[in-house]
Structures are given as C-alpha cells and as structure tokens.
Amino acid sequence: MGVVDSVLAGDRLSLARLLTQIENGTPDGRAAMDALYPYTGLAHLIGVTGAPGTGKSSLVNHLARLFRCPPEGDVPRRVGVLAVDPSSPFTGGAILGDRVRMRDLAGDQGVFIRSMASRGSLGGLAAATASMVLALDAAGYEVILIETVGAGQAEVDIARLAHTTVVVEAPGLGDDIQAIKAGILEIADILVVNKADRPGVENTERALRGMLQLGHSTPRAYLHHGEVEMLAPTAGVGADSPGWQTPILRTVATEGAGIDGLYQEITRHRRYLDESGEWGRRERARLQSELDTLLQASLVSRWRQTVSQEAYQEVVDGLLKRNISPWKAVSILLNSKGSADI
Amino acid sequence: MGVVDSVLAGDRLSLARLLTQIENGTPDGRAAMDALYPYTGLAHLIGVTGAPGTGKSSLVNHLARLFRCPPEGDVPRRVGVLAVDPSSPFTGGAILGDRVRMRDLAGDQGVFIRSMASRGSLGGLAAATASMVLALDAAGYEVILIETVGAGQAEVDIARLAHTTVVVEAPGLGDDIQAIKAGILEIADILVVNKADRPGVENTERALRGMLQLGHSTPRAYLHHGEVEMLAPTAGVGADSPGWQTPILRTVATEGAGIDGLYQEITRHRRYLDESGEWGRRERARLQSELDTLLQASLVSRWRQTVSQEAYQEVVDGLLKRNISPWKAVSILLNSKGSADI
Numbered sequence: 001m002g003v004v005d006s007v008l009a010g011d012r013l014s015l016a017r018l019l020t021q022i023e024n025g026t027p028d029g030r031a032a033m034d035a036l037y038p039y040t041g042l043a044h045l046i047g048v049t050g051a052p053g054t055g056k057s058s059l060v061n062h063l064a065r066l067f068r069c070p071p072e073g074d075v076p077r078r079v080g081v082l083a084v085d086p087s088s089p090f091t092g093g094a095i096l097g098d099r100v101r102m103r104d105l106a107g108d109q110g111v112f113i114r115s116m117a118s119r120g121s122l123g124g125l126a127a128a129t130a131s132m133v134l135a136l137d138a139a140g141y142e143v144i145l146i147e148t149v150g151a152g153q154a155e156v157d158i159a160r161l162a163h164t165t166v167v168v169e170a171p172g173l174g175d176d177i178q179a180i181k182a183g184i185l186e187i188a189d190i191l192v193v194n195k196a197d198r199p200g201v202e203n204t205e206r207a208l209r210g211m212l213q214l215g216h217s218t219p220r221a222y223l224h225h226g227e228v229e230m231l232a233p234t235a236g237v238g239a240d241s242p243g244w245q246t247p248i249l250r251t252v253a254t255e256g257a258g259i260d261g262l263y264q265e266i267t268r269h270r271r272y273l274d275e276s277g278e279w280g281r282r283e284r285a286r287l288q289s290e291l292d293t294l295l296q297a298s299l300v301s302r303w304r305q306t307v308s309q310e311a312y313q314e315v316v317d318g319l320l321k322r323n324i325s326p327w328k329a330v331s332i333l334l335n336s337k338g339s340a341d342i
Numbered sequence: 343m344g345v346v347d348s349v350l351a352g353d354r355l356s357l358a359r360l361l362t363q364i365e366n367g368t369p370d371g372r373a374a375m376d377a378l379y380p381y382t383g384l385a386h387l388i389g390v391t392g393a394p395g396t397g398k399s400s401l402v403n404h405l406a407r408l409f410r411c412p413p414e415g416d417v418p419r420r421v422g423v424l425a426v427d428p429s430s431p432f433t434g435g436a437i438l439g440d441r442v443r444m445r446d447l448a449g450d451q452g453v454f455i456r457s458m459a460s461r462g463s464l465g466g467l468a469a470a471t472a473s474m475v476l477a478l479d480a481a482g483y484e485v486i487l488i489e490t491v492g493a494g495q496a497e498v499d500i501a502r503l504a505h506t507t508v509v510v511e512a513p514g515l516g517d518d519i520q521a522i523k524a525g526i527l528e529i530a531d532i533l534v535v536n537k538a539d540r541p542g543v544e545n546t547e548r549a550l551r552g553m554l555q556l557g558h559s560t561p562r563a564y565l566h567h568g569e570v571e572m573l574a575p576t577a578g579v580g581a582d583s584p585g586w587q588t589p590i591l592r593t594v595a596t597e598g599a600g601i602d603g604l605y606q607e608i609t610r611h612r613r614y615l616d617e618s619g620e621w622g623r624r625e626r627a628r629l630q631s632e633l634d635t636l637l638q639a640s641l642v643s644r645w646r647q648t649v650s651q652e653a654y655q656e657v658v659d660g661l662l663k664r665n666i667s668p669w670k671a672v673s674i675l676l677n678s679k680g681s682a683d684i
Contacts, residue, residue, distance in 0.1 A: 038667075280662075287661045294672045300641060303637070
C-alpha cells in the first residue's frame with residue numbers, strides 16, 4: 001500500500017513519515033500531497049497563538065482533551081495538534097515539548113501531535129505548515145489545533161491558515177506600551193486571558209477591550225499595503241467579521257478552569273462561520289494565501305536557475321563598492337536573462 | 343535644492359519626508375535612494391531586539407545619549423534611531439512611542455528618531471526598513487540603532503540588517519520551556535539581562551548561558567534550509583563568529599545602570615568587526631539579503647502583470663472545489679504565460 005492509501009486509511013506511522021517529508025520539502029512528500037489534496041477541506045482549523053509564558057501549550061492540551069471527550073450532546077472529534085515555534089531553530093526544544101505533551105494525551109489514537117521548529121525562512125515555514133495541515137486534514141483529523149509562539153508577523157501569517165484564531169494573553173504583560181500587540185489582536189476571533197488567578201487580570205482585560213474597540217474602528221485595508229505577499233487582495237481574515245463580537249474569556253489552564261467556556265466559544269464560532277458564509281470566505285482567503293506563497297517560491301527558484309553564481313556575485317561586489325544601487329542591481333539581474341525592464 | 347542634496351546637507355525635514363516616501367513605497371522615494379546610495383556604508387548599524395516588556399526602548403534611549411556624550415576619549419556620534427514594531431498595524435502606537443522618546447532626547451540635532459509600524463507584509467517591512475536605514479546612513483548618522491519588538495522570524499530577518507545585534511531579556515520570562523528563544527539567541531552578539539534588579543536574574547542568566555553553549559554547538563547550516571529567502575547562501579550573520587564570545591550583561595535601564603558597560607561592549611564589538619574582517623563579511627551578507635528581498639518583490643510584481651485577475655480567480659475556484667491541488671495551480675499559473683514547467 002502506498003503512502004497515500006496508508007494515510008487515508010489512518011496509519012499513524014505513514015502520516016508521521018509524510019509530515020517529515022513535507023517538513024524536509026522532498027519531491028515524494030509533494031507528490032503525496034498532490035494526491036491527497038482532494039481529500040482535504042473538512043477539518044476545522046483552530047489557531048492558538050500568544051507570547052511565551054502565556055500558557056498556550058497547556059491550554060491546547062486541555063482543548064484537545066475536550067474535543068475528544070466533549071460535553072453531552074456533542075460528537076467526539078479526532079484531533080490533530082501542530083505546534084509551530086518559529087523562534088526555535090533547535091529540534092531539541094520541539095522534541096522535548098512533544099514528550100511532555102505525549103505523556104499527557106498518550107494512548108489516544110484519536111489524537112495526533114506534531115511539533116515543528118523553524119527552517120530559517122518564514123516563507124518556507126508558512127508553506128510547510130500549510131502542507132502539514134493539509135496532510136492532517138486528509139488523514140481525517142476533524143479538528144486541527146495550530147499552536148504558534150509569539151506575536152510577530154510570522155504568527156500573523158500562520159494564523160491566516162486558521163478558520164478560528166484564539167489569541168492567548170496573561171496578566172502582567174500588559175503594563176508596557178509595547179505589550180499592546182495590536183496586530184495580533186486584529187486577527188483574534190476569541191481572546192483568552194490565561195493565568196487569570198494572577199494579580200492584574202482586570203487591567204489586562206481592560207487593556208484588551210480598549211485595543212479591540214480601537215482595532216474595529218481601523219480600516220482593515222491598512223493591513224493590505226505590502227507588495228510581496230499579496231499577489232491579490234485576500235478577503236478579510238480574522239476579527240473583522242460582521243456579526244461576530246470577539247469575546248474575552250478568563251482561564252487557568254493549569255487547573256483546567258474556564259476551558260469549557262473556551263470550547264463552547266470555539267463551537268459557537270464554528271457555527272457562526274457556517275451560518276454566515278464566512279467559512280467559505282476564509283477558505284478562499286486561506287487557499288489564495290497558500291497559493292501565493294507557493295507561487296513566490298516557484299518564481300524565485302525558477303529565476304535562480306537562469307542566473308549564474310558568478311554574475312550574481314559580480315553584482316553583489318558592485319553593491320559593496322557602492323558602484324550600483326540595490327534597485328539598479330535588481331534591474332541588471334532581471335535583465336541579464338533577457339526579460340523586460342522592471 | 344532637490345531632496346537628495348537637502349538630505350546630504352543634513353536637512354531634517356527633507357529626511358523625514360524621504361523616510362515617509364520610502365515607507366509608502368513611492369517612485370520618488372526610490373529614485374532619491376538610488377541617488378543617495380553611493381553615500382551610504384559608513385554607519386554602524388546596531389540592532390536591539392527583545393520581547394515586549396523587557397525595556398528595550400528605555401535601553402535604546404540611554405544608548406543614544408551615551409553615543410552623543412561618550413566617555414572621555416571617544417568621539418561623539420550622530421545617532422539615528424529606527425523603531426520597528428511589526429506587531430502593530432496602528433500608527434497610533436508608533437506615534438505615541440515617538441512622543442515619549444522625543445521628550446527624552448528633545449532638542450539634540452545630532453539625534454534623529456523614527457518609528458514605523460507594520461505594513462502587513464514581512465517582505466515589505468524588511469525592504470522598507472533596509473531603505474530607511476540607508477537614508478539615515480546617507481544623511482550622516484554614524485550610529486543607527488534599529489529597535490525591534492519580539493522574537494519571531496520577522497525580528498531575526500530585521501536583525502540581519504545590523505552589524506551588531508543586542509538581544510534584550512528580562513528575569514521572569516525564562517521559567518517557561520517556550521521562553522527559551524533559541525532562534526533569537528543565535529543572532530545575538532551581545533546579550534543583555536535588563537531589569538536586573540528583579541528576582542530571578544541569576545536563573546535567566548544561567549538559562550541564557552546554557553542556550554548559548556547549545557547554540558554554538560549547532561551547525562549553522564541548519565538555518566539555511568529555506569527556499570524562499572535564500573537566493574544564494576549568505577555568509578554567517580550573527581553570533582557564530584570565530585573570535586567573538588557573546589557576553590551577557592546586566593542592566594537596569596530605568597536607572598541607567600549597566601549602560602556604560604553595554605556601550606563599551608558595543609564599541610569593542612565594532613573594533614572586533616573591523617580587525618577580524620567580519621565587518622566586510624557582514625556587509626556582503628546584509629547587502630545580499632537586501633538584494634534578494636528586492637528581487638523577490640520584483641519577480642512577483644512582474645509576474646502579476648502577466649496574469650489576468652480572471653485567470654487567477656478561476657484557479658482559486660479550482661482549489662476551493664478541490665479539483666486541482668495548490669502545486670498543480672502554481673504550474674497552471676506559471677505556464678499560462680508560456681514559461682517552462684516548474
């Protein structure tokens with residue numbers, strides 16, 4: 001049985017191997033994903049992001065358990081967990097994290113957990129993450145929790161993969177001007193103040209509420225200024241959805257407090273996505289953004305094959321000597337293969 | 343007098359306008375930078391990065407003041423400060439930050455401070471930051487402090503701009519597995535534990551020391567896995583320099599404690615860069631990385647002009663219906679303009 005059939009049949013070892021192939025960018029992995037793609041599109045992708053120390057992993061573990069053993073009336077779901085840590089280039093950390101998690105959810109065949117560390121390139125990371133999500137989706141995981149660390153642009157880009165984005169904060173980080181991470185609030189469908197038994201929880205909640213109000217009055221178009229990523233304008237992703245008010249919840253993940261409420265809000269958001277047509281809108285934005293990332297990588301690698309290393313280094317020498325500017329350099333390099341002027 | 347001459351003559355208003363043009367990506371700004379490029383290459387670029395709440399801004403303000411009024415024997419330097427906050431899409435925050443800073447260093451014509459918020463695109467942000475640094479360089483600022491918030495991939499990419507990278511930590515963030523931000527340590531030339539009057543400073547320092555040792559034993563090639571950003575392998579940027587041991591310093595920026603020591607280490611690193619030939623190596627890596635970012639943006643925008651919005655949306659429709667995979671979609675889109683198969 002080939003890898004495609006084994007993955008579709010639910011074989012965990014085949015899935016694990018496929019994920020490694022995707023992470024390493026092998027042609028075999030790409031071919032398998034090509035064949036698996038028609039079987040995707042069913043999973044509910046939930047992004048969970050927040051700064052280090054907010055207790056995201058603990059929250060994700062509890063959520064995974066609730067989706068497996070939900071309150072009466074709800075159907076248990078197969079759960080995939082993808083933990084992405086773009087700030088760690090060491091697999092060591094990721095593996096350690098896996099062990100801690102594995103112990104927690106061990107033995108449950110309906111849960112699949114995978115960590116990935118950075119590959120040094122944001123574009124590469126986002127593309128690999130997107131493909132790994134597709135693989136889990138094709139393998140029949142109905143809920144996929146995508147956990148990212150931090151609040152930078154990388155996390156915003158990865159959150160673009162999700163249907164529902166949960167942003168986790170903790171008391172005590174909100175007293176700094178720069179802790180008000182407006183960019184990450186902008187993409188939040190649900191806000192969680194974890195470690196809510198700590199002092200300062202009211203301040204954090206108030207700051208978040210203030211930023212949310214500010215965020216909603218900002219034209220979303222502002223986010224679509226960049227040239228590189230946006231091949232075409234993507235439909236709004238994140239908090240800017242008519243008919244959905246971003247709730248702010250309190251949890252204490254270490255004690256499991258408030259997780260039920262979070263589960264309910266995620267379920268409610270899923271229902272909202274279905275009923276409002278927002279699900280389709282986000283699917284389109286997500287696939288478009290994924291396509292753009294792949295296009296960009298292909299354009300670059302195709303161009304690279306047309307220019308010799310010598311010609312390239314000669315241009316860099318000119319830059320170093322300040323003989324030519326970076327813009328002139330681009331023009332020279334792109335024209336060297338007989339293309340139109342930029 | 344044109345903008346180029348005014349900027350070279352040290353006119354602050356012209357510089358401020360040019361920076362805005364660069365930030366907005368106008369053709370005028372690009373033309374001016376093309377003319378100014380030969381006057382760049384003299385500034386010492388110092389990156390200062392760290393998570394929210396570590397007190398970076400305060401540290402940067404103190405450093406700026408020390409470069410202006412250095413210890414006896416050192417020459418006072420003209421100082422540019424560029425504060426980049428990729429997590430904030432709101433100019434409001436950046437402007438507020440500016441006001442706080444301005445009050446602090448007000449009236450000194452030898453200091454120029456500029457904040458920029460996110461433009462929603464990492465590529466765009468990195469390119470704009472690189473150009474703004476060039477503008478400050480051409481305008482005669484001899485030391486340029488580039489401040490970034492956070493510890494994600496975006497910050498690592500921006501740090502690649504610097505000759506000397508200072509990474510700021512604070513006690514109390516180090517007790518979480520995920521707080522060990524190996525990626526950001528990897529690029530540190532100097533590590534600072536700010537807020538060193540707080541409990542836990544020994545633990546933070548010990549954790550950093552451990553991670554540094556781990557980092558130095560990791561093959562650096564691991565970082566160059568990505569396909570998208572690395573058109574050609576860049577020479578090592580960051581901590582992995584033979585002959586330089588990353589020092590760990592303690593500061594209490596609010597009281598100005600330890601800033602002298604930080605200033606001395608930065609000066610020592612500058613000397614090390616000059617004497618070891620590492621300055622030239624980093625200049626090459628920096629310019630190459632900048633060139634690659636511009637190349638990527640040009641390739642994408644050039645390609646975009648060759649494909650109609652209708653053809654593009656038709657492919658996205660196929661993706662949504664799962665009729666074609668993302669990889670097939672790329673192949674279709676790139677071949678639609680008669681290019682070779684990918």
